[in-house]
Amino acid sequence: MSDFANYGGFCPLEYLRAYYSELQSESEGLLQFLTSVFAAAPHAPLVLSFGGGPALLSLIPAAKFARAIHVCDHLPENRDYISRWLAGDNSNFDWSPYIARCIELEGELASEKVIGWRAARIRNLVTRVEHGDIFSPCPIRTRLKYEVIISNYYLDAVTSSKYDWQCFVIKLSEYLKPGGTLVLSSLRQTDHFEFGSNRYSNVWLDIDDLPEAFIGAGFDPASIWVDSAPADFKSREYQGVIFASASLPLDTSIQPWRIESELSDNSQPSWR
Numbered sequence: 001m002s003d004f005a006n007y008g009g010f011c012p013l014e015y016l017r018a019y020y021s022e023l024q025s026e027s028e029g030l031l032q033f034l035t036s037v038f039a040a041a042p043h044a045p046l047v048l049s050f051g052g053g054p055a056l057l058s059l060i061p062a063a064k065f066a067r068a069i070h071v072c073d074h075l076p077e078n079r080d081y082i083s084r085w086l087a088g089d090n091s092n093f094d095w096s097p098y099i100a101r102c103i104e105l106e107g108e109l110a111s112e113k114v115i116g117w118r119a120a121r122i123r124n125l126v127t128r129v130e131h132g133d134i135f136s137p138c139p140i141r142t143r144l145k146y147e148v149i150i151s152n153y154y155l156d157a158v159t160s161s162k163y164d165w166q167c168f169v170i171k172l173s174e175y176l177k178p179g180g181t182l183v184l185s186s187l188r189q190t191d192h193f194e195f196g197s198n199r200y201s202n203v204w205l206d207i208d209d210l211p212e213a214f215i216g217a218g219f220d221p222a223s224i225w226v227d228s229a230p231a232d233f234k235s236r237e238y239q240g241v242i243f244a245s246a247s248l249p250l251d252t253s254i255q256p257w258r259i260e261s262e263l264s265d266n267s268q269p270s271w272r
Contacts, residue, residue, distance in 0.1 A: 010075055010077055010078075012054035012077050012080075012081040013081070013092050013093060014196065015053065015195060018196075019055075019232075020055060022232075023098060024232040026230075026231065026232050026240075026241050027098065028229070029227065029228070029229025029241065030057055030185055030229070030241070030243060031057060031060070031098070032105055033183075033185075034057070034060075034061040034062070035061045035102060035105045035106055037148070037181065037183055037225075037245050038061050038062060038064065038148075041147065041181060042147050044065065044066065044067040045067065045146070045147030045148045046066070046067060046068055046070075046144065046146050046147055046148075047062045047066045047068070047070070047147070047150070048070045048071075048140075048146045048148070048149045048150070048175065049062070049070070049071045049072070049150050050072045050132055050134075050140070050149060050172060051072065051073055051074065051134065051154030052071070052151070052152045052154065053073060053075070053152075054078045054081040054082060055152065056082070056095050056098070056122070057098060057152065058152060058183075059122050059125075059126065060095070060098055060099050060118065061105075062125075062148070062150070063118060063121045063122040063125050064106065066125055066148075067125075069122075069126045069127070070127065070129075070130070070142075070144075070146075072129075072131065072132025072140055073129075073131070073132060074133050074134075076131075079129050079130075086122075086123050086129070088123070095119070096119070099119060100115050134154070135158070139171055139175075142175075144175075145175060145177040145180070146175055146180060147176075147177055147179075147181065148180065148181050148182075149175060149180070149181070149183070150184075151172060151182075151183070151184055151185075152184075152185040153185055153187065153241075155169065155172075155186070156186040156187055156202055156203045156205055157187070157200060157201075159203055160191060160201045160203055160204075161203060162203055162204070162205075162209070164203075165203045165213070166213045166217075169182070169184070169213045169214070170216075170217045173217045173218065173219070177248075178248055178249070178250045178251065179247055179248055179249070179250045180247065181223075182219070182245065182246055183243075183245040184242075184243075184244050184245070186210070186242045186244075187202055187205070187242075188205065188206060188207070188228060188238055188240040189204065189206055189238060189240075190202050190204065191204050192237060193236075193237055193238060194237055202238075206242075207226055207228060207242055210226050210242060210244035211224045211226060211244070211246075214244070214246040218248065218249070219246035219247060220246065220249045223246050223247040224245075224246040225244065225245050227244075228240050228243065229241050229243070
């Protein structure tokens with residue numbers, strides 16, 4: 001029997017306090033990466049944050065450029081936390097240091113007023129907070145296509161199978177418009193991560209795995225960008241984090257690698 005835990009009873013605030021109480025190397029690297037991605041993104045993109053948990057990092061840089069932002073997550077606890085923050089509840093966790101740092105990375109002065117404007121803009125732009133399940137044949141209930149999709153520390157955290165993870169990348173790419181950009185962040189070199197007294201499974205990935213998955217999913221090889229950052233603490237069970245982005249070609253009629261079967265037989269999402 002596996003000794004890995006499921007996500008039942010997951011507490012968003014405990015997670016945020018464990019991983020986001022201070023702005024350190026992992027979040028700094030992700031903010032830098034996302035800031036650069038959005039600086040080069042199409043004008044006023046429609047953005048999807050898929051499976052980002054209770055963390056708002058994707059929404060902060062997206063809000064400067066997006067025309068609208070949609071959020072999908074499997075866990076109702078995460079959706080509830082995000083919805084309460086969007087409604088104005090700042091009492092349990094302060095995101096202002098992250099907003100301030102993002103504004104600084106964009107080359108602006110992070111005054112209290114500007115920080116407040118960005119927070120208000122996030123709340124205005126996030127128009128949907130909905131259920132999403134990458135294991136479902138239809139992970140997102142929408143007919144929309146997005147210019148930018150971001151998935152932070154999710155696709156790697158719900159399976160230990162690299163094949164399934166590659167299939168997940170393809171599934172998300174199907175919600176992109178031609179030329180659209182997919183942004184992924186993942187743990188580096190670990191088969192699990194620990195939170196509290198629980199161990200959660202994770203697919204083992206290294207930097208070369210991200211370009212391979214993007215190319216297999218039909219993304220333009222010339223558009224692939226990969227970066228990394230060290231773990232916040234040496235005591236972490238992973239060696240660091242990986243950030244990657246790639247864009248589909250404008251003509252997506254020919255995809256070199258499509259899903260030929262369902263997920264592997266031994267794939268069972270731990271949170272089902």
